Amino acid sequence: xxxxxxxxxxxxxxxxxxxxxxxxxxxxxxxxxxxxxxxxxxxxxxxxxxxxxxxxxxxxxxxxxxxxxxxxxxxxxxxxxxxxxxxxxxxxxxxxxxxxxxxxxxxxxxxxxxxxxxxxxxxxxxxxxxxxxxxxxxxxxxxxxxxxxxxxxxxxxxxxxxxxxxxxxxxxxxxxxxxxxxxxxxxxxxxxxxxxxxxxxxxxxxxxxxxxxxxxxxxxxxxxxxxxxxxxxxxxxx
Numbered sequence: 042x043x044x045x046x047x048x049x050x051x052x053x054x055x056x057x058x059x060x061x062x063x064x065x066x067x068x069x070x071x072x073x074x075x076x077x078x079x080x081x082x083x084x085x086x087x088x089x090x091x092x093x094x095x096x097x098x099x100x101x102x103x104x105x106x107x108x109x110x111x112x113x114x115x116x117x118x119x120x121x122x123x124x125x126x127x128x129x130x131x132x133x134x135x136x137x138x139x140x141x142x143x144x145x146x147x148x149x150x151x152x153x154x155x156x157x158x159x160x161x162x163x164x165x166x167x168x169x170x171x172x173x174x175x176x177x178x179x180x181x182x183x184x185x186x187x188x189x190x191x192x193x194x195x196x197x198x199x200x201x202x203x204x205x206x207x208x209x210x211x212x213x214x215x216x217x218x219x220x221x222x223x224x225x226x227x228x229x230x231x232x233x234x235x236x237x238x239x240x241x242x243x244x245x246x247x248x249x250x251x252x253x254x255x256x257x258x259x260x261x262x263x264x265x266x267x268x269x270x271x272x273x274x275x276x277x278x279x
């Protein structure tokens with residue numbers, strides 16, 4: 042009886058062993074499959090990150106090239122400078138305002154129109170159309186007066202830029218043509234900043250700056266509608 046009992050136990054063990062070996066093989070196979078899937082996923086993520094980094098590097102390089110061209114324009118206009126850290130064009134003494142005024146002299150208006158005409162030319166090329174999103178005309182005031190008064194004055198000074206660009210009478214010797222005015226209509230925006238960014242002197246604070254904004258990667262470009270009423274830009278109201 043004891044021998045039979047032992048033999049019976051041995052036979053049971055022999056019958057169970059194949060099952061446990063198969064289960065261990067299954068777990069090993071699952072582990073290998075899991076590692077393979079994770080390896081492929083990590084490789085795909087790494088490739089995606091690398092491609093995104095390459096795309097961003099190309100974007101930065103092309104924008105730098107665009108800024109180089111704009112900087113070359115500023116060199117042809119004495120008194121105008123570009124701050125590449127802020128993407129801002131400053132016209133210096135060539136676009137200063139008198140106290141409590143938003144008017145520009147005829148000479149200042151012509152200077153501004155000539156510069157913007159060259160800027161629009163850069164914006165029309167392939168790289169310009171690809172990355173230049175908008176140009177924000179920003180007007181500033183000095184610190185005298187109350188906030189709301191200066192805010193309104195800053196907005197009027199910003200608006201003066203568009204008045205000059207879209208009205209041929211401001212610079213009859215080199216007015217923008219209809220195509221350039223349409224481009225300015227689509228590209229230029231107005232923003233007033235009161236005395237939030239004052240300069241060393243009152244005169245330097247009463248100024249105009251053009252701030253350049255660029256598209257991000259994969260950002261959709263807006264579709265501009267045709268201007269109504271036969272390109273009627275209206276008249277300056279300030």
